[in-house]
Amino acid sequence: MQKLQKISPFRLSSLLRLQNDPKQALQLFLHPNPNDPNPKSFRYSFLSYDLIISKLGKAKMFSDMEKIVENLKNDTRVIPQEIVFCNIITYYGRSRLPNRALKVFDEIPSFRCQRTIKSVNTLLNSLLMCREFDKMREVFSDIDKYASTLDACTYNILINACCLMADLESAWKVFEEMSNRGVKPNAVTFGTLINGFCTNGDLGMAFSLKRRMESDFKIKPNARTYATLIKGLCKVDNLNKAVKLKNEMLRKKVELNPAVYSTLISGSFKAGRKEEVPGLLEEMRRNGCKPDTVTYNALIYGFCQEKDFDSAFGALHEMEKEGCKPDVISYNVIIGGLCRERKVREANELLEDMPRQKCAPDVVTYRTVFYGLCNVMQFKEAASVLEEMIFKGYVPHSSSISKFVDKLVQGQNMELWTYLICLAERNAIDRYVWRLVTSLVCKDNHSYALELFNNLIDTHSISVSQRS
Structure with missing residues (x-):
């Protein structure tokens, strides 16, 4: 052999x-x-x-x-290389396991490997993903033990942390320290700061930073920076300036991305200028920028706000025709709009059609339809949606449950107990519902009702003990 x-x-x-x-x-x-x-x-x-x-x-x-x-x-x-430990730290960061990330960083020397600024930056970024700002401070305070020099990446991570905490004063101090230490800022540095100031409504400072990055540091703003500024302008209803900024991108040959046009489409609907939307879409395609899911969702949301559901469905169908797969947000926006207008039959049909379109409904989808059906007193259809919700491990909002149970209690519907026991298993019954059910048992002298009520209490108690 x-x-x-x-x-x-x-x-x-x-x-x-x-x-x-x-x-x-x-x-x-x-x-x-x-x-x-x-x-x-x-x-x-x-x-x-x-x-x-x-x-x-x-x-x-x-x-x-x-x-x-x-x-x-x-x-x-x-002899291991540092990159393998950087990868491990990143995996733990993405999984929100900061203590494990710290442990790996501490143990790098025991693997016959030296720590450098690369693993320090990776650790800081992983802690940032976990929103462990205090631990980031501890690592940074001892940073001289691990690296002799800091780079732009280190400062960018610290600036991002300050911006996420809405501490723009500290973000600015980090930026100044960066300059004092002779570390040159890059496009990411300015993009992070500009995003922080836009998020906190200080557009004046954001545009001042844009001018400074261009004039003092000769750094060209990228598409992401422009998109941030355009979003900030649309947020404060300054659509005219947002359009001018988009035209500046075209003039300076900055590659436009779908995020810019998606923001302008949303801004046009918000400003009551929906007639400008077709022109934006035409220009978008002319410039070789293909609409994505976010773009179509902006269209769908705008049409639903205008109560123009025919156009919203038209955008959904165009999406599919263009090979851009609708996501659960696409459907949730239309379903939410239909339910607000009490068009619950159409909303329920769209919910039922989602699996055929290979898009799974999420908890928001079910909650929206369930609340819409309860709101128009269609409790039989609501019960069907509730059954499916419970089967998938979802629960409605307490206000929806209260309205649903209230109606079933009034009708002395014995199916009520089936739903209640399923909801109790998920600890989804509030005080108001308990009072309703208690009043029902007090009115009903049958031992069957009392037995079901005791079963409900036992189920609830087991659910609470398992969660604690």
Whole structure:
């Protein structure tokens, strides 16, 4: 019998790169040569470690990933590079696990690897994703231990943190410190600051920064910076200046993105100038900027605000025709508009049609339709929607439940108990509903009602104990 050729470390890396299933990749890594009588002799390369750690981290298979990382620590034949730890810290940051990210950062030296500003920046950014601002301060206060020089990325992360906390004074101080230390700001620095000032309504300072980045630092604003300023102007109903800024982009040959036009479309509807929308769409296409889902959603929202549902559905169909898949927001906007106008039958039909369009309704979709049906006293249809909601693990708002239960109590509908027990399992019954049900039991002398009521209390108690 021909002897099976063993997989080499180089071949293992190639196979891991080709394997898309992280579980199979893990088995391949752990047992590259399953028939080898001495498997511990396999010499893993750093590339193999890097590939399997990346696949497990992206799949959030952290328990398995941590075992591989521990193997890497003990494998003294391999000298790890800092990038692998930066990746791990990022995976933990995205999964909102700041303590694990900090632990990995602290342990980097134990892997025979030196920390540099790269891993410091990665840690700061991961803590920022987790909104761990106090921990960011602690890391920054000890930053000299890890890196001799700071770069623009470090300051950009700190400025972003200050802006997210709406502490623009501190953001400005960080910017000044950046200049004092001789670190040159870049487009991201100014974009972050401009976004912070626009978000907090200080458009004067935002435009002052734009002028300064162009004149003092010779940095051209990018599409994202322009989009931020245009959004800020539309927010304060200054559509004329927003259009001028868009024209400046065209004049300076800044590549326009769909976000700019989507914002201007929303602003046109808000300003009562919907007649300008077709021109914006035509110009958008003429400039090679294809409308995306956000653009169409802006159109749909504008038409629904105008109660022009025919045009809203027209935009939805055009979206599909252009190969731009509607998302749940597209449907929720129309369903919400229809329910506000008490067109609940059409809203319910659209809800039922969503799966056929390969778009799954979310909790907002169900809550909107359920409330709309209760609002027009169509409780039979509401019960059907509630059943589907409960099956999918969703619950309505307490105000909707109260209105629904109130009607069923008045009608002495015995199906009420089925819904109540399902809602109690999800701890979704408030005081008002409890009072309604209690009054129903007090009026009804039947032992059946009392038995159901006791069952409801037991279900609620179990639900509460499981959550605590």
